[in-house]
Amino acid sequence: xxxxxxxxxPRGDIAAALRAVLPEDCLxxxxxxxxxxxxDALTAFRELPAVVALPRTEEExxxxxxxxxRLGVPLVARGxxxxxxxxxxxxxxxxxxxxxxxxxxLAIDPDNRIARLEPGVPNLRISELAAAHGLFYAPDPSSQxxxxxxxxxxxxxxxxxxxxxxxxxxxxxxxxGFTIQGERIxxxxxxGALDSPGSLDLLALVTGSEGLLMVVTEVAVKxxxxxxxxxxxxxxxxxxxxxADAVAAIIAGGIIPAALEMMDRxxxxxxxxxxxxxxxxxxxxxxxxxxxxxxxxxxxxxxxIEGVLRKCGASGIRIAGSDAERxxxxxxxxxxxxxxxxxxxxxxxxxxxxxxxxxxxVLDAIGGMEARYGLPCLNVFHxxxxxxxxxxxxxSNRAGDWExxxxxxxxxxxxxxxxxxxxxxxxxxxxxxxGGMCVQFSPAERAAFAAVKETFDPDGLLxxxxxxxxxxxxxxxxxxHVRGGALPHPELxxx
Amino acid sequence: xxxDDEAVLEEWRARIAAAGAAxxxxxxxxxxxxDFYGEALAGEVLDLTAWSxxxxxxxxxxxxxxxxxxRLSELEAALETRGQFLAFEPPGFDADPTIxxxxxxxxxxxxxxxxxxxxxxxxxxxxxxGGGELLGFGGxxxxxxxxxxxxxxxxxxxxxxxxxxxxxxxxVPRPREEQTxxxxxxxADAVAAFNRWSAxxxxxxxxxxxxxxxxxxxxxxxxxxxxxxxxxxGERMDDDxxxxxxxxxxxxxxxxxxxxxxxxxxxxxxxxxxxxSATPLIDWGxxxxxxxxxxxxxxxxxxxLAAGGTALCWxxxxxxxxxxxxxxxxxxxxxxxxxxxxxxxxxNPGRLLAAL
Numbered sequence: 001x002x003x004x005x006x007x008x009x010p011r012g013d014i015a016a017a018l019r020a021v022l023p024e025d026c027l028x029x030x031x032x033x034x035x036x037x038x039x040d041a042l043t044a045f046r047e048l049p050a051v052v053a054l055p056r057t058e059e060e061x062x063x064x065x066x067x068x069x070r071l072g073v074p075l076v077a078r079g080x081x082x083x084x085x086x087x088x089x090x091x092x093x094x095x096x097x098x099x100x101x102x103x104x105x106l107a108i109d110p111d112n113r114i115a116r117l118e119p120g121v122p123n124l125r126i127s128e129l130a131a132a133h134g135l136f137y138a139p140d141p142s143s144q145x146x147x148x149x150x151x152x153x154x155x156x157x158x159x160x161x162x163x164x165x166x167x168x169x170x171x172x173x174x175x176x177g178f179t180i181q182g183e184r185i186x187x188x189x190x191x192g193a194l195d196s197p198g199s200l201d202l203l204a205l206v207t208g209s210e211g212l213l214m215v216v217t218e219v220a221v222k223x224x225x226x227x228x229x230x231x232x233x234x235x236x237x238x239x240x241x242x243x244a245d246a247v248a249a250i251i252a253g254g255i256i257p258a259a260l261e262m263m264d265r266x267x268x269x270x271x272x273x274x275x276x277x278x279x280x281x282x283x284x285x286x287x288x289x290x291x292x293x294x295x296x297x298x299x300x301x302x303x304x305i306e307g308v309l310r311k312c313g314a315s316g317i318r319i320a321g322s323d324a325e326r327x328x329x330x331x332x333x334x335x336x337x338x339x340x341x342x343x344x345x346x347x348x349x350x351x352x353x354x355x356x357x358x359x360x361x362v363l364d365a366i367g368g369m370e371a372r373y374g375l376p377c378l379n380v381f382h383x384x385x386x387x388x389x390x391x392x393x394x395x396s397n398r399a400g401d402w403e404x405x406x407x408x409x410x411x412x413x414x415x416x417x418x419x420x421x422x423x424x425x426x427x428x429x430x431x432x433x434x435g436g437m438c439v440q441f442s443p444a445e446r447a448a449f450a451a452v453k454e455t456f457d458p459d460g461l462l463x464x465x466x467x468x469x470x471x472x473x474x475x476x477x478x479x480x481h482v483r484g485g486a487l488p489h490p491e492l493x494x495x
Numbered sequence: 496x497x498x499d500d501e502a503v504l505e506e507w508r509a510r511i512a513a514a515g516a517a518x519x520x521x522x523x524x525x526x527x528x529x530d531f532y533g534e535a536l537a538g539e540v541l542d543l544t545a546w547s548x549x550x551x552x553x554x555x556x557x558x559x560x561x562x563x564x565x566r567l568s569e570l571e572a573a574l575e576t577r578g579q580f581l582a583f584e585p586p587g588f589d590a591d592p593t594i595x596x597x598x599x600x601x602x603x604x605x606x607x608x609x610x611x612x613x614x615x616x617x618x619x620x621x622x623x624x625g626g627g628e629l630l631g632f633g634g635x636x637x638x639x640x641x642x643x644x645x646x647x648x649x650x651x652x653x654x655x656x657x658x659x660x661x662x663x664x665x666x667v668p669r670p671r672e673e674q675t676x677x678x679x680x681x682x683a684d685a686v687a688a689f690n691r692w693s694a695x696x697x698x699x700x701x702x703x704x705x706x707x708x709x710x711x712x713x714x715x716x717x718x719x720x721x722x723x724x725x726x727x728x729g730e731r732m733d734d735d736x737x738x739x740x741x742x743x744x745x746x747x748x749x750x751x752x753x754x755x756x757x758x759x760x761x762x763x764x765x766x767x768x769x770x771x772s773a774t775p776l777i778d779w780g781x782x783x784x785x786x787x788x789x790x791x792x793x794x795x796x797x798x799x800l801a802a803g804g805t806a807l808c809w810x811x812x813x814x815x816x817x818x819x820x821x822x823x824x825x826x827x828x829x830x831x832x833x834x835x836x837x838x839x840x841x842x843n844p845g846r847l848l849a850a851l
Contacts, residue, residue, distance in 0.1 A: 111765035183824040191803030192763030198818020204647030248555035254668035296718035385637040425638035451835035
């Protein structure tokens with residue numbers, strides 16, 4: 001579907017202006033060259049950008065920005081295109097700036113335990129290089145082989161280890177880059193200092209800003225000591241409610257595991273034929289609880305986790321007997337999305353986060369929605385964080401299926417807000433969740449987001465149309481989705 | 496929330512509106528423990544202590560939500576009963592700050608390099624802006640990327656964008672075991688050793704150096720703390736004495752902090768000692784260095800900048816303001832944010848930056 005307005009500045013003019021300031025091989029302008037950039041991993045939204053620019057240096061990025069600013073042309077920055085919310089969907093009349101060639105590792109500094117990186121460096125590469133010093137970069141989105149650190153900063157990406165190690169925002173120490181007007185800014189500290197009091201925390205504001213505020217050309221991240229050991233405990237439960245209670249009991253018991261994930265039976269049944277992990281397919285819910293650290297820490301924690309799972313009525317407990325077995329058990333979790341892809345032509349992954357105490361209730365409600373919409377949905381998620389990832393399966397070639405999936409997803413997100421949660425825990429708003437933003441935030445709060453946007457980008461050229469819904473968009477969403485013209489449950493506080 | 500309670504917020508809103516109409520600045524104040532901190536105070540006091548109390552606390556969610564006037568002691572006592580705590584160890588100095596003040600100042604204690612800073616634990620806020628709007632950002636869940644992260648933007652903002660009326664914070668389980676060891680060494684050796692240890696999977700929760708002695712705090716499961724203590728060596732301190740020492744460091748009550756001129760310098764943790772004759776007190780595993788009475792005439796700010804950090808004049812006469820100056824481009828972003836959230840410029844003017 002088309003997502004942005006028609007071209008305003010002629011495409012030829014944009015290309016000519018960029019050609020005047022960039023080497024020829026930095027630009028892609030033929031349709032077949034631009035085609036690979038038409039979407040990110042949310043493929044339901046596609047748009048062909050007017051021009052694709054592939055700068056190699058900070059100076060080239062600056063020239064692209066200044067050119068766009070002068071011509072009033074929208075600019076969308078893109079990392080590896082693995083985002084799931086349409087945050088990198090191009091603008092039809094704009095430039096798509098790919099950071100793929102800005103992929104140099106500027107420094108690995110083991111003394112200060114930081115890495116300095118260009119934005120196109122793949123997430124996993126950081127840990128691979130840091131390993132020589134016994135260090136690693138903690139945030140590990142499931143796309144970490146491909147996703148870039150620049151994209152991670154834009155989306156404030158998470159991963160399975162957030163509960164213990166935090167999100168991107170907790171692991172980035174500084175960024176530098178440019179505003180659309182070409183002003184060079186450095187936020188936080190790039191050399192390893194931990195704070196800079198006496199200023200507003202613009203680094204936090206930019207992290208997760210989905211490319212609406214600035215273009216980042218360098219990122220400094222924190223490296224941590226690599227835990228020498230990891231052990232996985234698998235707990236099987238007769239109901240998702242029991243499993244959810246066990247999650248709460250682990251945390252209330254003072255245990256913060258490295259990862260605490262849940263898969264429902266639909267998910268284990270879907271992945272088992274592919275990974276042969278030996279999941280208990282009778283169990284309604286399977287918990288994967290990982291402990292990492294020193295031998296003493298892990299032994300101690302595994303004993304405690306086992307005790308809590310047993311007390312919470314686990315029907316089966318399994319401790320990985322070898323690293324190979326641990327990897328196999330994890331691969332089922334990590335391959336849940338591809339498995340969904342094999343079960344249905346298309347799948348749609350949601351990302352709401354809720355207070356953990358409502359996990360059972362929300363999963364029950366999702367079960368009810370499956371029946372109503374006639375679409376299957378499996379659940380694999382970050383139980384420790386309350387971050388759900390319902391995967392709705394559908395067939396976009398079947399008339400009405402995408403609309404049903406879209407509506408199903410929106411209903412899940414509205415429920416997340418209703419129980420005190422949020423529409424997105426780690427995937428971002430992008431284009432996809434603009435409707436949800438209308439429900440989660442009041443007009444005044446959305447106006448505050450718009451004000452922040454204007455602070456950095458007064459002409460609205462950076463990634464326009466994402467993250468902040470317009471008033472018209474919210475009015476439209478209200479007509480489509482909200483029954484009786486009122487917000488659902490207006491008596492509830494929105495957070 | 497009862498009607499009477501709501502009246503407090505209504506009253507503040509009216510005060511802000513009146514102040515705006517009169518262009519008369521308001522000075523936001525909780526307990527006043529940080530009156531000394533930041534640039535000069537200006538305006539009539541708007542006392543924020545009346546809006547207090549813990550709104551929601553469920554240990555299994557690892558989240559506590561409290562109104563801005565809630566005293567840190569009340570909040571910490573509630574957490575203590577459930578074996579949890581605020582891992583960023585906010586300083587209270589000589590009294591009992593409000594949680595609103597703690598977040599508005601954004602300062603963190605000795606655990607900061609190992610557990611995270613105040614801003615890392617902020618999950619959501621409610622904000623009363625200079626325009627009198629009551630807004631909510633973030634939430635009460637661990638992961639939330641809906642909209643710009645205005646909650647964290649407010650941490651350390653010193654009230655220049657609005658009144659933080661309520662805050663939701665991530666809390667964590669208190670470590671089962673805590674032990675401190677002391678080792679005699681020079682400042683330079685301590686910085687090197689701290690960074691060596693910090694790169695290893697040791698359960699460190701604080702690393703400081705003062706007057707020829709390095710102190711390392713180990714926190715976690717008992718077997719892991721024991722193993723780490725054996726590998727580090729040194730002399731184990733009495734638990735009560737150690738706890739008191741770390742509290743004194745956290746609240747800046749050690750003798751070092753009473754100097755007439757005191758600089759707080761934030762540096763890359765492995766930075767070599769600065770070219771100053773004064774001996775620093777070192778915290779944060781090397782990343783925070785306190786210089787008391789440095790050589791008169793020394794350009795502390797320039798030295799800090801050259802070493803990759805920033806210098807804050809904590810006490811004493813500072814030329815050109817207390818904080819490290821911002822670049823013009825970043826200062827302009829501050830200016831525009833201030834204009835958006837406090838268009839009449841009446842909330843804590845000049846407290847963060849003299850020009851705002």
